Amino acid sequence: MTAADAIDIAVRLTDVRLDRGAHTVLSGIDLEVPRGSITAVLGPSGSGKSTLLAALTGELAPAAGTVEVLGQRVPHRQRDLLELRKGIGVLLQGNGLLTDLTAAENIALPLRTHTDLPRAVVDRLVAMKLHAVGLRTAGTLYPRELSGGMARRVALARALALDPPLMVYDEPLTGLDPIASGVIMSLIARLNATLHLTSIIVTHHVHETLPVCDRAIVIANGRIVFSGTPAELEATDDPLVLQFLRGEPDGPIAFDTAVRSEAA
Template sequence: MTDASLPAVRLQAVRLDRGRRAILSGLDLLVPGGSITAVLGPSGSGKSTLLSALTGELVPTSGCVELFGTPVPRNARALLTMRKSLGVLLQGNGLLTDLTVAENVALPLRTHTRLPEPVLQALVRMKLHAVGLLAAADAWPRELSGGMARRVALARALALDPPLMLYDEPLTGLDPIASGVITALIQRLNRSLGLTSIIVSHHVRETLPICDQVVVIANGRIVFAGVPAALESTSDPLLRQFLDGQPDGPIAFDAQVRTRDAA
């Protein structure tokens, strides 16, 4: 159980490095429980690095990352327990091609629980029904469209009823119709299941309408945190460059020259 009075996610003075290079620094962020927060930014800005810190894959160089009032653990066993409270939808879906749709959704339940088979199968049907794919239970991943595969991956991410969902570029590779289906589904599931959702994306126009809070990352830091309306009405040159897709501005498009670390 999670305490509804606590923020789902809290970052305090967080710095995230890859090797000896700082990717993000000075991160302070609160994600309220029950909300949908979009993390937007240019490609390579560090959005997926932030997700890695939330899942415990990347340990902050400094600062603290908390989920529901508890710091993300570093002990392997404690980290595994914590991850059961996270649902993660990956960019590539991660479906196993030698398992059917139903078997893919059942995989987390078989791995982390000892439920009787009838109960397990009932849960699988419930999850597939929630994403509108109960009729595809016996299909193979190769038989699915891109949008259907994304929904199966979502059903699998929801299998253990996590209170926090992390979406890593959920609209990548989808046509406008499939993108609309996925965003509407994220919003509906968040409300009906009482979830907290964090959506990492560079699809601004598709993502903003379903969000309660928007965070924009650029140039190694958080440059905006607020409601979608405030972002859309901003006159800040950096934010306008990103929102309007302008190649020239405060956000560098070309990669910076990297110097060798001192021996």
């Protein structure tokens, strides 16, 4: 790998195996995510998408192979890992907003925890993040006063609080109606372009996600079964990938709830 390669690649996994206890969830995983791109990680429920996310953030150490994020191998030491995580914004599936804090206070939390910025500067940054997600006047609202789409955008603003170069979205469309889903996907694309981010979207919502992506991978049966552009994915004749895209219950992807619960 040359120095130029390291600069151009935000995430690299090489021959990675990921285990949960005695169960191997994913194996033989090779993946490169170019800087500035939007990559969709697709697959059925229980296929290992969340396990892959855990490896990117250092929550789960690989049983074999290497995971590199933002030019460095994901560290084991807690202090080094915390430093790396400052560069990774994560939008959680359930938003993770603190119910006793307002929207503005939720967004300010990472800034107050990880920086020594004066209150006036923090307040200004929070206002900028709220404006970036189209919620400039919602700062005084509590999570219970927000719609599902609004709460997701507040969570997104909080994930962006420390200006991370890498954003990871964990099922960003869960629980949202079609209009709110469209708003979120459009927002992800716009923020990626204007803030020069690299984004990884972990999801099973194929048709809503592909239009904003540069590349897509599909995980099934413990491995990557497709890697390419959205156009290449839509043109595939691979029966395993087609089963997932069409939502067919019968095919090479076994419907086995016991196995899937272990892989989740």
